[in-house]
Amino acid sequence: MARIACPHCHQPISLAKVTASRGNGFSAQIQCYHCRAWLGRHVILTVLKVLGFYAAVIAGFVGYFVDGVANIVTPIIMISLILTGVTHLMDHLIVIDAPDDDATIED
Numbered sequence: 301m302a303r304i305a306c307p308h309c310h311q312p313i314s315l316a317k318v319t320a321s322r323g324n325g326f327s328a329q330i331q332c333y334h335c336r337a338w339l340g341r342h343v344i345l346t347v348l349k350v351l352g353f354y355a356a357v358i359a360g361f362v363g364y365f366v367d368g369v370a371n372i373v374t375p376i377i378m379i380s381l382i383l384t385g386v387t388h389l390m391d392h393l394i395v396i397d398a399p400d401d402d403a404t405i406e407d
């Protein structure tokens with residue numbers, strides 16, 4: 301969790317060394333200290349992941365305390381957990397603003 305790779309310059313970033321950040325919550329962004337690119341999360345994927353997680357938890361509670369809804373609740377839990385898992389795999393840092401000296405960085 302502490303070490304991630306910059307999607308722009310592909311160098312490892314230690315979150316403890318990141319000094320520049322902006323925004324908060326789902327739209328929080330950090331600045332890569334190697335290439336100065338602003339990095340953030342895919343907001344829609346992050347929201348879907350959180351929604352899927354809570355939908356599964358709520359459906360689990362409803363299924364446990366309410367009789368006769370298992371045939372509705374069970375597929376909701378399964379779909380929600382799949383949604384959470386898929387969006388978690390897809391949810392990684394993306395480049396929000398590339399640095400101005402983009403041409404100097406070679407892949």
Ligand SMILES: [Zn+2]
Nearest residue numbers: 306309332335
């Ligand atoms: Zn970088």
